[in-house]
Structure formats: structure tokens, C-alpha cells
Amino acid sequence: MSDTPRIVAIGSDHAGVTLKNLLIDDLKAAGFEVLDCGTNGTESVDYPDFGYAVTEAVASGRVWRGVVVCGSGIGISIAANRNPAIRAALCTSGLMARLARQHNDANVLALGERLIGADVARDCLKEFLATAFEGGRHQRRIDKLSNPPA
Numbered sequence: 001m002s003d004t005p006r007i008v009a010i011g012s013d014h015a016g017v018t019l020k021n022l023l024i025d026d027l028k029a030a031g032f033e034v035l036d037c038g039t040n041g042t043e044s045v046d047y048p049d050f051g052y053a054v055t056e057a058v059a060s061g062r063v064w065r066g067v068v069v070c071g072s073g074i075g076i077s078i079a080a081n082r083n084p085a086i087r088a089a090l091c092t093s094g095l096m097a098r099l100a101r102q103h104n105d106a107n108v109l110a111l112g113e114r115l116i117g118a119d120v121a122r123d124c125l126k127e128f129l130a131t132a133f134e135g136g137r138h139q140r141r142i143d144k145l146s147n148p149p150a
Helices: 017-029 047-059 074-080 094-104 118-130 138-144
Strands: 007-012 033-036 065-070 088-090 109-110
Touching: 007 017, 007 047, 017 033, 017 065, 017 118, 047 074, 047 109, 065 074, 065 094, 065 118, 074 088, 074 109, 088 094, 094 118, 094 138, 109 118
Parallel strands: 007 033, 007 065, 065 109, 088 109
Antiparallel strands: none
């Protein structure tokens, strides 16, 4: 991870709030500033609201990266990817998170609290934050994601 302070936006629904809070502590311990986009309790809420809040912060440039969490990670990753500036990757291993950054220039990490444990989530976050985009042959594919055919 870089010595430059970077801001990470993080948000979850009720099914991801425990993991979200654990990752906030890890981010702060690693020296990152955190924009907590909610939720902050276990009362049922709608995951798109929190996915959209994180992706708006990333797309606007207010933050460097984003993390979204729900029970499976599926719904909130779909919500995150509705924003054309976002490349959210649902990851279940550190290797997936590293490849999402290296090959896909993912700018949002999606996790499922009910499907992966804290150790796997931490490994995903570590790899996601520490890995650079390789560019090269991957850039033309990213360009196509940013400008899909009509």
C-alpha cells in the first residue's frame, strides 16, 4: 500500500454491516481515510442505496476506491455496476481481488458477508488495495467496458 493517504468509501446493507465495520477498522489501522456510506445497523435496508452512495463517491473522484458489502455480494455488486464509471468486482479470494485490479482495473470491491469469512475478506481487501492495474493489452478491454457498442 502507498504512503500517500487515500480515501476509501465503504457501504453495506444490513446483511453486510458486521463485515463492513471490521473492514473499516482494518482500513484505518492501515492508514486509510474512510468514508462510511452506511448502513450502521441490522434493521432491513435496501442494498442499492448503499451501493449507489459508494459508487457516486468513487465516480466523482471524492475517493480513491470503494468497497461494498451485502449478504452474498451479488445484489450490491449489480447495483454498483449500474454506474458506467464503476468496475465492481465480486471477489471470494485474494487472487480474484488481485486479478480484478491487474486485469480489469476494478475500482470497487464487492464482498458477501454470508459467504466468506473475515480472513478471506481481509485478504481480498489487502490485495485489492495493494495491486496496480497492469495496463497494456488490458487497457483496450477497459476502454470497451467504458464505451460499449450501441
